[in-house]
Amino acid sequence: MMLAATSLIAIWKLGTSDILISHTNKSLTPFSAWYVVQYSNYTPTLSRSNYILTVDGQVENPLQLTYEDLMNMPSISVKDTIQCVSDSYFLQANVEWTGVPLKYILNKAGVKPNAIKVVTFGADGYTADLPLYKAMEDDTVVAYMVDGKPLPELHGYPVRMVVPRWWGYCYTKWLVRIHVTDKNYLGYWESRGYPDVARK
Numbered sequence: 001m002m003l004a005a006t007s008l009i010a011i012w013k014l015g016t017s018d019i020l021i022s023h024t025n026k027s028l029t030p031f032s033a034w035y036v037v038q039y040s041n042y043t044p045t046l047s048r049s050n051y052i053l054t055v056d057g058q059v060e061n062p063l064q065l066t067y068e069d070l071m072n073m074p075s076i077s078v079k080d081t082i083q084c085v086s087d088s089y090f091l092q093a094n095v096e097w098t099g100v101p102l103k104y105i106l107n108k109a110g111v112k113p114n115a116i117k118v119v120t121f122g123a124d125g126y127t128a129d130l131p132l133y134k135a136m137e138d139d140t141v142v143a144y145m146v147d148g149k150p151l152p153e154l155h156g157y158p159v160r161m162v163v164p165r166w167w168g169y170c171y172t173k174w175l176v177r178i179h180v181t182d183k184n185y186l187g188y189w190e191s192r193g194y195p196d197v198a199r200k
Contacts, residue, residue: 028079028147029093036154037168039188044123044174048150048158053142057119057180060110067158070144073100078139080164097162099143103136105178114182120161120170121177128170128187130163131197132180139164142175167198 048067055063079096106118111132118135120128134140141162144151151157156173163170169189190196 027094028096031147031152034093034095034152034155038124038173039126040124042124043154045153046123046158046174046176051158053159053175054177055105055109055180056177058112058115058182059106059180060112061108063105063109065105067144070100070142070159074104075099076101076139076141078141078162078164096147097141097143098145098148099141099159099162101138102140102142102161102178103138105142106135106180109180111180112182115180117181117183117185119179119181119185119187120172120175121179122156122160122172123174123176126172126174126188128161128172129185129190129196130170134163134166137164142178163198165200167194167200169194170198 051067053063053065053070055065075098077096077098079094081092081094102118115132117132118130120130130140142159143156143162144159146152146155151160156171156175159175161170161172161175169187186196190198
């Protein structure tokens with residue numbers, strides 16, 4: 001799946017105040033009309049109560065973040081059209097994601113100067129890679145909500161990646177690890193010939 005960032009809604013938590021920036025009037029697609037794409041038949045079952053997101057690799061301060069930790073961090077909401085690279089016309093939905101900017105988490109961890117990529121790992125064994133510059137864009141998000149509700153299990157519950165303007169194979173579901181590297185690592189689909197810079 002992918003998000004083509006033709007539109008953006010951003011809500012930043014700043015103390016008790018929210019700032020809303022809206023650039024879309026598209027209506028949201030009901031969950032029942034979403035499509036499901038997975039690289040395997042395995043659907044992980046994860047719990048918010050014992051969820052841990054590991055941030056490691058080329059960072060000064062490795063992190064172990066709980067679901068509650070993520071909920072207490074600054075958040076942003078991004079509204080885009082989610083599409084599948086294999087059929088971007090029929091397999092699409094208008095979605096609003098909410099979560100923590102990946103940039104915030106990486107800054108908290110302290111990315112080392114030699115880092116060039118961020119690799120995301122799903123609980124199903126899936127991997128995807130992002131150039132560091134893309135990972136540090138303001139609207140690249142570690143998402144824990146969709147359309148104002150917790151993520152559905154088939155769509156990555158409890159946490160997944162959201163990478164606006166890039167193809168959906170970058171949107172790692174069931175996210176459990178963020179690894180910062182100085183190597184030119186290629187994710188699952190990238191290593192099979194899909195563009196490493198997955199811009200639409």
